[in-house]
Amino acid sequence: MRIVIIDDSGLRATVLEEGLRDAGYDDIHIVPPRGAFVARLERMAPDVVLMDLGSPSRDTLEEMLMVSRALARPIAMFVDHSDDAMIGAAIDAGVSAYVVDGLRKERVKPVLELAVRRFNAFAKMQTELDEARTALSERKIIDRAKSILMNQRSLSEQDAYALLRSSAMNQGKKIVDVAQALITASDLLGGGL
Amino acid sequence: MSLRIAFLPLTDAAVLAVARERGFAEEEGLSLDLIRSTSWATLRDRLVYGQVHAAQMLAPLAVAVTLGLSQQPAALAAPYKLGVNGNMLVMASDFAAALDPDTGRRLSDPLGTAHDFAAAIGLWRRKPVIGVVHRFSSHSLMLRYWLASAGIDPDRDVVLRVLPPSLTVEAMRAGEIDGFIAGEPWGSAAVEEGLAETVAIGERIWQRGVEKVLAFRTPWLEENPDIVDRLLRALIRSASWCDDPANHDALAQLLSDPRYVDQPADLIARAMSGQIVVRQGEAPIASPDFLLFSREATPFPWRSQALWIYSQFVRWNMVEHGPEALAKAGAVFRPDIFRRALADADVPMPGANMKVEGALGLPLAVGSRKGGLTLGPDRFFDGRVFDPERMEDYLTNFVSPL
Structure with missing residues (x-):
């Protein structure tokens, strides 16, 4: 079974490809949805096409599947009507699958289930990465505010942090917001670092 | 009641955005969760598989999905036009x-x-x-x-x-x-x-020209008349706000937001x-008629316009012509729901559900159950007229350019 993954994000496609290879599928190709990707796809004659549901190129792909004369068998979106949960899970995870006419449901379903799991795992990774990035930038803001206080009010690092924290608590705000306000004010007053 | 509605980043998502941002939906007890999509395929799937309650849809796509021409067939209903x-x-x-x-x-x-x-x-x-x-x-x-x-x-x-x-x-x-x-x-x-x-x-x-509609799955539309009516009442007031030139700057500003169109105001x-x-x-x-939201009963879903779409599908061999397909296509537009929802609203209501498309060269005051209704000129540039009662004549009229 030849599986083509249409994906722009190199990382997500790799995560999916790995999973499929581990499960014993070995005829897998990754095509980014750019330029003449439709022509490439036609030459590959895939049995299953997996694509991010959120990809803006889905309309282009569907049009090609509709009018292509190069593909021997028509390809349509895979939907298992006996399984509403599966449809919901695929849409939630952002997976769309197109399958050639005549391919049996039992053969496609494991591929789709695997894609859903891998897409979800990737989304979780992405969220964790974003959270880590946010934490890092918050850390930097607080550090800068601390050094402003240390310089201008001759406080120790510990006292500077305690002052930020107590003002945040008194104002019912997050420390990072108070720190940001302090930096802005300090910049405006020309006393920044 | 929270309603999930899918849209694409386009200027004519305006009526939905304003219904949410200016409180028109809230006044009807509805909270709108507007879900931005990047392709029509995804918007269609979200609607067809019940991930959203309604969607801003290309009118021809709503007809095509109903006729089973675009992936999974599903009966869709369009009781409201989002723009012309x-x-x-x-x-x-x-x-x-x-x-x-x-x-x-x-x-x-x-x-x-x-x-x-x-x-x-x-x-x-x-x-x-x-x-x-x-x-x-x-x-x-x-x-x-x-x-x-x-x-x-x-x-x-x-x-x-x-x-x-x-x-x-x-x-x-x-x-x-x-x-x-x-x-x-x-x-x-x-x-x-x-x-x-x-x-x-x-x-x-x-x-x-017929453009975007608000589309529902027909069974859901039939089972939730109260919610549908409230949404239509919110949209009609939003549309009138959108059409008012005094609001155009604010509207452009609102739509330029990254959550909506994300382009310069x-x-x-x-x-x-x-x-x-x-x-x-x-x-x-x-070009003062470049885009209409409200005036001339723009939101009214004339059945004749769904049938015009069908005529073009037939013309370009996108569908096999037959009485059943024709009836199905026409039934996608639901003037009956529009009338029910807005019966008590201050909206001029056309007297008919169909009209001859392309027959008006000048604005014309027409029969309306409430208030004055003037329809704008609606000619096709080639002067052809579409009479939905005479579909066969219209179709044979197009000479295929060979």
Whole structure:
């Protein structure tokens, strides 16, 4: 079974490809949805096409599947009507699958289930990465505010942090917001670092 | 009650955005969760598989899904039109150089421009590639109609390439397409960058062209009359706010938000004020009917317009013509729901559910159950008239350009 993954994000496609290879599928190709990707796809004659549901190129792909004369068998979106949960899970995870006419449901379903799991795992990774990035930038803001206080009010690092924290608590705000306000004010007053 | 509604980043998502942001939905006890999609396929799937309650949909796509022409078949119902007109065809400046250099004349004479376009195809080094947003879009149907009037076969003489509106400008820049027809602000964005010139605008091809609708799954629509009615009441008030020129600046500003269209407000404002810049740096050309939200009973879903869409599907061999398909297509538009929902609202209500399309050359006061209703001119540029009662005559009337 030849599986083509249409994906722009190199990382997500790799995560999916790995999973499929581990499960014993070995005829897998990754095509980014750019330029003449439709022509490439036609030459590959895939049995299953997996694509991010959120990809803006889905309309282009569907049009090609509709009018292509190069593909021997028509390809349509895979939907298992006996399984509403599966449809919901695929849409939630952002997976769309197109399958050639005549391919049996039992053969496609494991591929789709695997894609859903891998897409979800990737989304979780992405969220964790974003959270880590946010934490890092918050850390930097607080550090800068601390050094402003240390310089201008001759406080120790510990006292500077305690002052930020107590003002945040008194104002019912997050420390990072108070720190940001302090930096802005300090910049405006020309006393920044 | 929280309603999930899918939309695409386009100027004519305005009525939905304003219903949410200006509190019109809230006044009806509804909270709108607007879900931005990047392709019509995804918007369609979200609606068909019940991930959203309703969607801003291309009117022809709603008909196509109901007829089983676009992936999973599902009965869809459109009780409300989100807008009329608003599309623009732009072509690369090199290509447009073969058209009338007087840009005002170019827009006001679509028939002449179509013939110039045919000549320009001959001069182009290969078949021009024209981007359309979807096979089942008003854009594609209008472009086909317009090209065919000059003897151009849209399936043979040009390459129509489907791509979503938000990728059109990038594809122009990369030279993957020679032009495109899309809803605003994408045409204006290409003009502004100096990549393209306006060649035709929807309003001059069909003066009151059917465009986006609010689509539901029919069973859900039937089971939730109270919610549907409340939503329609919220939208009709939102539409009237959107049409008011005094609000256009605020509306453009609102839509420029990254959650909606995410394009500069001054580009978005062009469609609303009808100030269309044809060529980079030129003064705009006034086109006051470029995009309508409310006036002339714009939101009313005339059945005849669903049937016109069907006639074009038949014309371009997109569907096999038959009495059953015809009945199904017409039934997608639901004037009955519109009447029920807005029975007590201060809205002029047309007396009929169908009309002859393309028959009005001048504004006309028509029978209305409440208040005065004046319908605007609705001619097709070639003067053809669509009488939904005489479908066969209309269809045989199109001579296939062979």
